[in-house]
Amino acid sequence: MGSELKSLRTRTAYVDNPVKHLLNLYRFNICIMKTNNRPLSPHLQVYKPQLTSVLSILHRATGVVLALGSLLVAYWLGAIAAGPEAYATANALLGSWFGKLVLLGWTWALFYHLCNGIRHLFWDSGVGLDIKTTYLSGKIVLAASVVLTVLLWLVA
Amino acid sequence: MSLMTPLKKARGLGSAKDGTHHWWVQRVTAIALVPLTLWVAFCVACMVGEPYAFVLSEFQSPFNIAMFVLFLFTAFYHASLGLQVVIEDYVHHEGLKIGALIGMKFAIVLTGFTAIFAVLRAAFGS
Structure with missing residues (x-):
């Protein structure tokens, strides 16, 4: 054609x-x-997942997750303001195995979005845009997000 | 028939309709959130498992109150900017899009103010 x-x-x-x-x-x-009439724009599923694209999608996904999880933050702070009984209830809820699982996921999302956000700020200033550095910084971001998550749970 | 030049028609009709302001504020809030998030996250981690009196006492120092309030304000602002882009990217029906944007902004402001006032109440008592 x-x-x-x-x-x-x-x-x-x-x-x-x-x-x-x-x-x-x-x-x-x-x-x-x-x-x-042909499908002109290639869709997501025709591409092989790469570290760069997966991390990019994760940045947006974790951002949305963090926004939803901010309801939990508001609830926890509200419980502190409401008094000892409300705080005990909130602690029991968030301290349950399910609560801990949600919090673990949320803290990783927080640190991933934080670290990858710093990566984005470097890109915005024109630094580290070549393919090799992009992959390296991606791996550093993944490692740093896990380290920070583990560190936070060791403190807690 | 319109007598407007193509440039006149295009002006002000970027995806966000407000030039670079949105982009800049998202970056500035992001920079501010780096130290704020680290401080607040590890401060909260230190409160886990402690008695209520200790947790409350953490909200007595002016610096801590400032860090928590600034974190909440900046984080919810940053979230509203981010969610706005997500909605603009995926919701194509004009009416639905405007409805989703307004609903999201209202929810963010309500949640954000609730969280900030909770910190202030913990700090200054009821």
């Missing part, structure tokens, strides 16, 4: 007979319409 389009475009540009010219123009447009 591509070569046909190219030859049609050439023929349309250099023809001296007006009728032939219009006919070629018509064929050219039909050809474009046919090509436009």
Whole structure:
């Protein structure tokens, strides 16, 4: 289809007979319409997952998760403000195995978004945009997010 | 038929409709959140398992109150900017998009103010 389009475009540009010219123009447009029926923009699923793309998607996903988890932060602070009984209830809820699992996931999301955010700030200033550095910084971000998460749970 | 030039038609119609302000504020809040988040996260970690009186006493120092309030304000601001981009990217129906954006902003402001006032109440008593 591509070569046909190219030859049609050439023929349309250099023809001296007006009728032939219009006919070629018509064929050219039909050809474009046919090509436009194809799925032009490749979708996510045709790409092989790469460290760079996965980390990019994770940045947005963790951002949304953190925003949802901010409800828990507001609840916990509200319990402190409400008094000892409310605080005990909140602690029992967040201290249960399910609460701890949610908090573990949320703290990793927090530190991942924090570390990868710093990576983004470097990119915004034009630093570390080549492929090699991008992969290296991606691995550093993953390691740092795990280290910070472990550190926080050791303190807690 | 419009007499506007193509440039005039395009001006002010970027995806966010407000130039670079959104982009800049997202970066500035991000920079501020690096120290604020680390401080607040490890401060909260130190409170885990401690008695209520100790937790309350953590909210007595002016510096801690400032760090918590600044963290909450900046984090919720940053979240509203981020969620705005996510909604603009994925919700294509104009009415739904505006509804989702307004609903999200209201929810963020309500949650954020609740959290900030909770810190202030813990700090100054009721």
